Amino acid sequence: MDPNYDQESRSRSAPTGEIDNQPAEKKRRLTVEQVNMLEKSFEEENKLEPERKTELAKMLGLPQRQVAVWFQNRKARCKIMKIERDYDVLKACYDSLLAKHESVISENEKLKSKVFTLTEMLLPAAHQTQRNLQGKLNSKGDDETMSSSTALVPLANDHYFTNVDETFGWWVWPSNLM
Amino acid sequence: MDPNYDQESRSRSAPTGEIDNQPAEKKRRLTVEQVNMLEKSFEEENKLEPERKTELAKMLGLPQRQVAVWFQNRKARCKIMKIERDYDVLKACYDSLLAKHESVISENEKLKSKVFTLTEMLLPAAHQTQRNLQGKLNSKGDDETMSSSTALVPLANDHYFTNVDETFGWWVWPSNLM
DNA sequence: TTTTAATGTAATGGC
DNA sequence: GCCATTACATTAAT
Numbered sequence: 001m002d003p004n005y006d007q008e009s010r011s012r013s014a015p016t017g018e019i020d021n022q023p024a025e026k027k028r029r030l031t032v033e034q035v036n037m038l039e040k041s042f043e044e045e046n047k048l049e050p051e052r053k054t055e056l057a058k059m060l061g062l063p064q065r066q067v068a069v070w071f072q073n074r075k076a077r078c079k080i081m082k083i084e085r086d087y088d089v090l091k092a093c094y095d096s097l098l099a100k101h102e103s104v105i106s107e108n109e110k111l112k113s114k115v116f117t118l119t120e121m122l123l124p125a126a127h128q129t130q131r132n133l134q135g136k137l138n139s140k141g142d143d144e145t146m147s148s149s150t151a152l153v154p155l156a157n158d159h160y161f162t163n164v165d166e167t168f169g170w171w172v173w174p175s176n177l178m
Numbered sequence: 179m180d181p182n183y184d185q186e187s188r189s190r191s192a193p194t195g196e197i198d199n200q201p202a203e204k205k206r207r208l209t210v211e212q213v214n215m216l217e218k219s220f221e222e223e224n225k226l227e228p229e230r231k232t233e234l235a236k237m238l239g240l241p242q243r244q245v246a247v248w249f250q251n252r253k254a255r256c257k258i259m260k261i262e263r264d265y266d267v268l269k270a271c272y273d274s275l276l277a278k279h280e281s282v283i284s285e286n287e288k289l290k291s292k293v294f295t296l297t298e299m300l301l302p303a304a305h306q307t308q309r310n311l312q313g314k315l316n317s318k319g320d321d322e323t324m325s326s327s328t329a330l331v332p333l334a335n336d337h338y339f340t341n342v343d344e345t346f347g348w349w350v351w352p353s354n355l356m
Numbered sequence: 357t358t359t360t361a362a363t364g365t366a367a368t369g370g371c
Numbered sequence: 372g373c374c375a376t377t378a379c380a381t382t383a384a385t
Contacts, residue, residue: 028366028379048372069367072373077364080258087265094272101279104286111289118296206368206377225361246360247378254363255375 030070034060038067042074208248212238216245220252 030038041056048056048071057064208216219234226234226249235242 030366066366068372070365073366076374080261083258083261083265087261087268090265090268090272094268094275097272097275097279101275101282104279104282108282108286108289111286111293115289115292115296118293118300122296122299207370208377244378248376250361250363251377253361257362 030060030062034062038070038074042071046075046078208238208240212240216248216252220249224253224256 037060038056041052045052048068053064053067053071056062057067060067215238216234219230223230226246231242231245231249234240235245238245
């Protein structure tokens, strides 16, 4: 499945070679063993102390300079990988929050509807109270024509429910209902 | 300010062997003029057709290969810059949404409180209805000890208001209030 | 098969 | 030592 590119074909200089003996050649590509060891070492400790560098270089048969370069490049790679991970994490958070937000919005709508319903349910009581008061004041009542939409209490509508705090700002509750 | 390198190519024979004939040694860095021109050209057109490549190379005194490589690297840089920009944009969106979310949550709390208040306001009416029913059933009423928290209707609490749909699921509205 | 875009990796030089 | 830059290699896609 995976193309087994052998590690020997690319690296012309021997793995044991200290410094490339070929003058004009640039050596490329470390062997998989070298990379594995470097990777393992990097995982253990991101920072490369001079001592470790020397040790690694000797173990891998590489110039210290190359080991140091490898670590630097590895760190750089690490950094951009981090950026990508951060993006993915943030994206997930965003999506999650968005879902939650929509859920709350939905709940909000239901609550508004509920408040509306409850308010309408309170209208007869308010009406009753009002009628009682009126009955006491002028002992004359005609209430048959008064529907909820023409009640003394203004009919609640969407506008009133837009700002929750003001929903009942305009109305004083009858004392017998408080 | 900038070290003026000559633009003659370097490069030795590569395994894949490109057109490399100049024996000149390692010259890295391009001059600012070269970079400026490449940059300008890149802004105009991200894609590098062979013709443009030839023209640019001639204009800059660089091997075509080097121009091509520069464009490749420039694209790569472009990409990671894009990732960073995307992150920033997403972050801003997230913060904005979070603020909105919290605002809605706050409104939600107020609505719940409102529903709670309205429900309590409805209790006397419900109580009254219940008392009337009881009066008809057993003609015996003691209601003085009945506070809102011990009303026949369960007292609404936070739990009941957590899920809006169930807020009144447990209670049947008295027919005279519907 | 040839070319190239995209990606990965090694190396250089400046600060 | 960290960083951006340059260069080369490799793989996928055409």
